[in-house]
Amino acid sequence: MPILNWLDRDKDIRTAENVPYRLLESVPELSYGDANTENMLIQGDNLEALKALLPYYAGQVKCIYIDPPYNTRKDFGHYDDNLEHTKWLSMMYPRLERWRYGG
Numbered sequence: 001m002p003i004l005n006w007l008d009r010d011k012d013i014r015t016a017e018n019v020p021y022r023l024l025e026s027v028p029e030l031s032y033g034d035a036n037t038e039n040m041l042i043q044g045d046n047l048e049a050l051k052a053l054l055p056y057y058a059g060q061v062k063c064i065y066i067d068p069p070y071n072t073r074k075d076f077g078h079y080d081d082n083l084e085h086t087k088w089l090s091m092m093y094p095r096l097e098r099w100r101y102g103g
Contacts, residue, residue, distance in 0.1 A: 006085075006086045006089050006090070007086050009093075012090040012093050013093065015090070015093075019047055019048060019051045019094075021051055021054070022048055023052065024040075024049075024052050024053075046095055047094060047095050050095065068095060069083070069088070069091075071083055071088045
């Protein structure tokens, strides 16, 4: 399998390990439907959310949808989607490749 290489790749691979675990907290006033369902919607930084899922749901999650920047080279006001490619890879790698194998 081909491997992408970029500046600081080794440091970036370890990035997810440095993100602290956080507890998921329910917000009842924003919740809808049966509280005992197996489905959940998590709003926040996707790397922190993925890390929060690990202790309780490793190996059990069927689908995760994250909405990362796609590096479209546009400025959307609330975030800049015009990152230099190495910085974009540094950000995306721990969110995609690391979780492919369950963390």
